[in-house]
Structures are given as structure tokens and as C-alpha cells.
Amino acid sequence: MKGYSSDQIRNVVLLGHGGSGKTTIVESSLAKTGAVSRMGRVEDGNTISDYEKTEIDKGYSIAATVVPVEYGKNKINFIDAPGFFDFAGEVAGAVRAAEAAVVVVDASAGVQVGTEKAWDICRKFSLPRLFLINKTDKENVDVAQVMADLKAKFGASVASLDDRDELMEAVAGTDEELLDKYLEEGELPEADFVRGLAAGIAAGDVVLVYKACATKQEGITEFLDAIVKYVPAPTERAPYPARDASGSEITVAPDPAGPLAAFIFKTISDPQSGKISFIKVVSGKVTKGVEVYNVNAEKPEKLGAISFMRGKTQSEAPEVATGDIFAAAKLQFAHTGDTLTDKSKTVKFPPVEFPEPTLITAIVPRAKGEEEKIGNGLTKLRDEDPSFEVEHNAETGQILLKGQGEIQIGVITTKLKERFKVEVDLVEPKVPYRETIRGTADVQGKHKKQTGGAGQYGDVHIRFSPSAEEFEFSEELFGGSVPKQYVPAVEKGLKESVQKGPLSGSKVVNIKAVLYDGSYHDVDSSEMAFKVAAALAFRKGMEEARPILLEPVQHVEILVPDEYMGDVMGDMNKRRGKILGMEPQAGGGQKLVAEAPLAELFKYAINLRSMTQARGSFTMRFERYEEVPANIAQKIIANYKSGQESD
Numbered sequence: 146m147k148g149y150s151s152d153q154i155r156n157v158v159l160l161g162h163g164g165s166g167k168t169t170i171v172e173s174s175l176a177k178t179g180a181v182s183r184m185g186r187v188e189d190g191n192t193i194s195d196y197e198k199t200e201i202d203k204g205y206s207i208a209a210t211v212v213p214v215e216y217g218k219n220k221i222n223f224i225d226a227p228g229f230f231d232f233a234g235e236v237a238g239a240v241r242a243a244e245a246a247v248v249v250v251d252a253s254a255g256v257q258v259g260t261e262k263a264w265d266i267c268r269k270f271s272l273p274r275l276f277l278i279n280k281t282d283k284e285n286v287d288v289a290q291v292m293a294d295l296k297a298k299f300g301a302s303v304a305s306l307d308d309r310d311e312l313m314e315a316v317a318g319t320d321e322e323l324l325d326k327y328l329e330e331g332e333l334p335e336a337d338f339v340r341g342l343a344a345g346i347a348a349g350d351v352v353l354v355y356k357a358c359a360t361k362q363e364g365i366t367e368f369l370d371a372i373v374k375y376v377p378a379p380t381e382r383a384p385y386p387a388r389d390a391s392g393s394e395i396t397v398a399p400d401p402a403g404p405l406a407a408f409i410f411k412t413i414s415d416p417q418s419g420k421i422s423f424i425k426v427v428s429g430k431v432t433k434g435v436e437v438y439n440v441n442a443e444k445p446e447k448l449g450a451i452s453f454m455r456g457k458t459q460s461e462a463p464e465v466a467t468g469d470i471f472a473a474a475k476l477q478f479a480h481t482g483d484t485l486t487d488k489s490k491t492v493k494f495p496p497v498e499f500p501e502p503t504l505i506t507a508i509v510p511r512a513k514g515e516e517e518k519i520g521n522g523l524t525k526l527r528d529e530d531p532s533f534e535v536e537h538n539a540e541t542g543q544i545l546l547k548g549q550g551e552i553q554i555g556v557i558t559t560k561l562k563e564r565f566k567v568e569v570d571l572v573e574p575k576v577p578y579r580e581t582i583r584g585t586a587d588v589q590g591k592h593k594k595q596t597g598g599a600g601q602y603g604d605v606h607i608r609f610s611p612s613a614e615e616f617e618f619s620e621e622l623f624g625g626s627v628p629k630q631y632v633p634a635v636e637k638g639l640k641e642s643v644q645k646g647p648l649s650g651s652k653v654v655n656i657k658a659v660l661y662d663g664s665y666h667d668v669d670s671s672e673m674a675f676k677v678a679a680a681l682a683f684r685k686g687m688e689e690a691r692p693i694l695l696e697p698v699q700h701v702e703i704l705v706p707d708e709y710m711g712d713v714m715g716d717m718n719k720r721r722g723k724i725l726g727m728e729p730q731a732g733g734g735q736k737l738v739a740e741a742p743l744a745e746l747f748k749y750a751i752n753l754r755s756m757t758q759a760r761g762s763f764t765m766r767f768e769r770y771e772e773v774p775a776n777i778a779q780k781i782i783a784n785y786k787s788g789q790e791s792d
């Protein structure tokens with residue numbers, strides 16, 4: 146692919162509800178411009194954009210894919226983002242590289258949740274946008290109705306070029322001077338209208354609507370023309386917010402003559418060619434073999450193989466202009482979100498804001514001993530998709546996989562199997578319960594075995610009481626009842642014992658032990674014997690000191706549109722949640738602040754989505770441990786005991 150100058154480039158991200166036709170529109174654009182001789186179909190798994198094996202198998206987009214379409218003297222870099230909400234992380238990266246968005250709407254479905262979400266993202270990033278009503282060929286489609294719905298939902302500034310009067314009014318509304326003229330004369334002079342329209346679109350104040358049938362390649366030329374005409378070139382866009390070397394807020398203007406500044410908005414780990422970083426050049430230019438400075442990693446790095454990629458196909462890029470997007474292979478230190486600059490003039494762009502993972506599941510290898518393989522695979526996959534997290538929970542011994550939803554987690558396990566050859570099962574996460582005592586105990590632990598050969602003898606008296614610290618140990622021994630050399634063994638015995646409480650096998654916390662008496666035997670006493678004696682004392686002490694079960698309680702913040710508020714609150718109560726407050730949100734809806742036990746929240750991501758038609762979202766973080774209510778504790782304890790008996 147030849148190099149294009151900045152003014153010829155357009156970077157456009159395709160957003161919209163899953164299945165609205167984004168990938169097909171890209172394919173249709175490639176066919177219309179002659180880049181492919183035969184148009185692929187998502188159903189046939191042969192589109193340029195959905196080339197990855199999992200995408201082909203599943204029949205929908207999973208990763209954001211860059212597909213340049215050469216059109217006349219222009220190059221439009223489409224970034225085809227997945228519509229499924231589970232892949233919101235891909236959208237977060239993709240929007241950062243674009244100067245505008247096309248929100249694709251399925252004509253037969255009208256405005257969907259994914260349409261609303263796309264709109265919200267455009268607003269958040271102040272992205273100029275166009276609507277494209279696709280699938281106009283489907284039966285019972287009423288394009289005029291969809292148009293009316295778009296207007297009703299997103300405002301009067303949404304208009305098609307055919308509604309010239311309405312559009313003129315919308316354009317006039319974006320500028321005081323234009324408005325005065327319009328009110329005076331009843332219309333705008335053509336030159337003012339054209340200029341006002343372009344300005345209004347660039348500012349995101351006016352949104353043009355186009356229609357197309359991607360499968361039949363209808364409306365595609367008009368659509369591509371609109372992008373060339375109305376999407377700002379990368380050098381015409383607003384400067385990028387960033388920070389300078391001292392951390393002060395600055396902006397970086399897209400300047401072809403300026404020093405290099407670029408950022409990585411997407412990473413793939415290709416099974417064949419390894420890691421590939423997708424990079425947007427904000428300022429300056431990039432040439433093959435040049436050394437850049439990774440500001441995040443604080444490492445210089447050489448850009449060896451650089452290319453323009455169209456789906457999976459690479460073509461050499463001798464030079465990349467300001468505003469263009471290119472791919473660099475095998476960068477050692479690069480991660481999505483990193484800034485690359487000229488070493489002498491560093492700036493740092495804000496990191497990609499990935500959505501927080503909220504669906505928690507535990508992952509186990511099907512074959513024993515493959516935990517490490519899982520770990521390695523997940524680390525590589527996280528390079529591609531930082532919107533999921535992996536946690537090794539020391540207390541439960543589980544590997545936790547935290548993601549955006551079931552579909553994403555399913556994709557991860559599929560990739561683990563296909564790329565890393567490790568088969569896994571997903572299981573319920575275990576709650577990291579803890580145990581503590583409410584009362585005190587004064588007990589003896591005596592370990593005595595004096596039959597047969599070498600005997601064992603250890604005897605300790607220990608007082609147990611609650612403590613503010615996790616674990617406290619001290620001794621108040623008199624006159625050598627327990628020889629000093631055995632005291633560390635007693636402490637060790639207790640420290641091992643607190644790892645596995647008697648109620649649920651969980652860690653025991655906030656307990657104080659005072660060793661104050663005991664006895665020993667000249668021949669039979671040993672460190673081992675005192676360790677065992679301490680363990681016996683611990684068991685007895687726990688029993689007598691009113692042990693209780695603790696569970697983690699999470700602080701939860703839920704964003705909910707008003708119409709689902711009642712359901713979400715009712716559901717929170719069922720989860721033993723406490724509502725702490727409600728805050729009305731600027732864009733509508735409420736933020737519900739609550740606390741609820743972690744045990745009730747592992748699948749909340751799924752439940753909230755179905756309760757709110759995917760319009761609600763939430764975040765949570767650990768708050769504190771709290772006593773498990775008696776009726777529930779009984780069940781957990783009984784469960785643990787029966788599990789132990791069958792062991």
C-alpha cells in the first residue's frame with residue numbers, strides 16, 4: 146500500500162449494536178473500491194475484518210480490526226469494533242485512534258442499546274459522528290421511522306442531507322451568527338450552510354444520517370464520500386490532551402513537522418507472527434528502522450518491521466505520515482496505551498480506559514498440573530485484551546478470571562485451548578471466608594506418646610483472645626515450664642494452624658495467643674512434639690472462644706436508568722445488600738451506592754445486564770470483612786464438615 150499524506154487520511158471507528166452490519170460495511174467498501182474482487186460474508190467466515198479463527202468460528206467480531214480502504218486519492222482507515230458489550234475494551238482502544246465514528250443502525254431493529262452506548266461513547270470522546278442505517282433491504286423496514294426514532298432519541302441535530310430544511314435549522318442552531326442570519330432571512334446562504342454544516346459535524350453538534358445495504362453494496366459510495374467530505378483529516382482535529390515530561394497537562398497538536406509522538410491503541414498476539422502493536426501517529430512521522438522512546442516503559446526501542454495492515458494482511462510501510470495508523474511487529478516493551486516519542490521530546494498520552502471487569506469465575510485446568518500453562522496463556526491474551534484480569538487467590542488457592550461477561554470469558558477459554566493447548570473448566574469461585582473468635586479461652590494442648598520406641602512429649606497452656614492484629618503471639622512463662630528452645634515451635638504450630646480454621650478451613654484472623662504454662666520431658670520432648678501440642682491447643686481454644694465466620698463485603702456502585710431502579714434495588718435486597726445512597730446522574734439515571742457480600746456478586750454482571758437490558762453497569766471493590774449471618778454460616782460450616790468427612 147502506498148503512503149498517504151495527512152490530508153488524505155481519514156480514521157473512522159465503526160460502532161453500533163452487535164450484528165448491525167459493521168464488518169459487512171467494511172467488506173462492502175472494500176468490494177466497492179475494488180480492493181477485493183469478491184465480497185466476503187460474515188456467515189462464510191471470509192471477511193477481511195473478522196479473520197481471526199475465533200471470530201470465524203463464532204460469526205461475530207471479537208477484536209477491533211484496522212481495515213484501510215483506498216478511495217480515490219484518499220485512504221479511510223476503518224477500525225471495525227465489535228458490538229457485543231463483552232468486548233467494550235476493544236471499543237475503548239479503537240475510539241482513541243479515530244477522528245470520527247460511524248454509528249451503524251440495523252434498519253430492521255431501529256435504535257438498540259448498542260446504538261445508545263455508541264452515542265454515549267462518541268459524546269464522551271467528543272467524536273464527530275455519522276449514522277448509517279444499514280440493512281435497508283430487509284422486509285418490513287421503515288427507514289423514515291428509524292430516522293424519526295434517531296431524532297427522538299438523540300435530538301433534532303440528527304438529520305439526513307435530504308431534509309435540507311431541518312438540517313439548515315440544525316446548522317443555524319450551532320452558531321449564533323448563523324442563527325441570526327437564519328432567523329432574519331428564513332434560510333442560510335449556500336456558502337454559510339456548507340461551512341456551518343462541516344463545522345457542526347466536526348464539533349459533533351450536527352449528525353448526518355446515511356442509509357445503505359451493505360450486502361448489496363448500495364449506498365456505499367455516498368457513505369464513503371461523506372466520510373471524505375465531513376470527517377476531519379487527522380491534522381484538522383483538535384489537539385490531543387497529554388502530559389509533558391514534568392507531568393503538567395499539555396496538548397499535542399497534530400503537526401507533520403513536529404517531533405514524533407504516537408500511541409499504541411491495540412495489540413494482537415498473532416500465533417504466527419507474534420506480537421503486533423497498532424500505532425497511531427499523532428505528530429511527526431515514522432520511518433522504518435527508527436528508534437523511538439517508549440515513555441511508559443522508559444525504554445528506547447527500534448521500530449524494525451513496520452507495515453500497514455488490512456485485516457491480517459501486511460504490506461510494507463516505508464514511511465508513515467502524521468495521523469496515519471501502522472503496525473509494528475515484535476516490540477519488546479510495548480503495551481496497549483503506551484506512548485512512543487522522540488527521545489529528546491517526551492510526552493505522555495492518557496492510558497486507554499478499559500472497562501472494569503466485574504464477572505468473576507474460577508478457572509481450573511482439565512489436566513493436573515497445567516496451572517502454569519494457564520498462567521502463561523492468560524498473560525499473552527491479556528496483552529491483546531486488557532479488559533480482563535487474572536488473580537491467584539492465595540486464600541482459596543483458585544485462579545480467578547475476571548471479565549466483562551460470559552461471551553468474553555468463553556472466548557478466552559477457547560483461545561487458551563486453541564493457541565496454548567490447555568483445556569480448562571470454569572468453576573464457581575470460592576468465597577475467601579475468614580474465621581475469628583468473639584470470646585476468650587484458656588486451654589491445654591498436650592501431645593504425649595510414650596509407647597514403643599522413641600516417645601513424644603509436649604504440653605502447653607495457652608490463652609486465646611480477640612486481637613486487633615491479624616495474629617499475635619507472646620509468652621508469659623515461669624521457671625522453665627516450657628524450655629525456651631521450644632517456644633518458637635509453639636508459635637510455628639499456631640501460625641500453621643491459623644491457616645485453616647475449624648469452621649470452614651479458612652484463614653483465622655484477629656487472634657491473640659499467650660503461652661503461659663506447660664511441661665516437658667527430658668528425653669521425649671522435641672520441637673515437633675511442641676508444635677503438635679500447640680495445634681491441639683489451638684483447636685480446643687477455637688472451639689471454646691466462640692468462633693465465627695467472616696465474609697468479604699464489597700462496596701458497589703451501580704449506574705441504572707430510572708426505569709430499572711425498582712428492580713435493581715429489590716434485587717440488591719435479595720442479595721443481602723444494603724443501599725447506602727442514590728445520586729442522580731447528569732446524563733439521566735441514578736448511581737446506586739450499596740454494600741453486599743462478595744458471595745452474592747460473582748455473577749452480578751450477568752444478572753444486572755439482564756435486569757436492565759444491558760443498560761446498567763457497575764463497579765465494585767473490597768470494603769471489609771463482616772460476620773456471616775448465622776443461618777448462612779450454619780450451611781457453610783455443615784458443607785465444610787461433610788466435605789471433610791468424605792475426604
Ligand SMILES: Nc1nc2c(ncn2[C@@H]2O[C@H](COP(=O)(O)OP(=O)(O)OP(=O)(O)O)[C@@H](O)[C@H]2O)c(=O)[nH]1
Nearest residue numbers: 163164165166167168169205206228280358359360
Ligand atoms: N439483509 C442484510 N443483512 C446484512 C446486511 N449487512 C449485514 N448483514 C448481515 O447481518 C449479520 C451481521 O453482520 P456483521 O457485519 O457481522 O455485523 P457487525 O455489526 O459487524 O456485528 P458484530 O461484529 O457482532 O458487532 C450478518 O449475517 C450479515 O450478513 C444488509 O445490508 N442486509
Ligand SMILES: [Mg+2]
Nearest residue numbers: 167168205206
Ligand atoms: Mg463485526
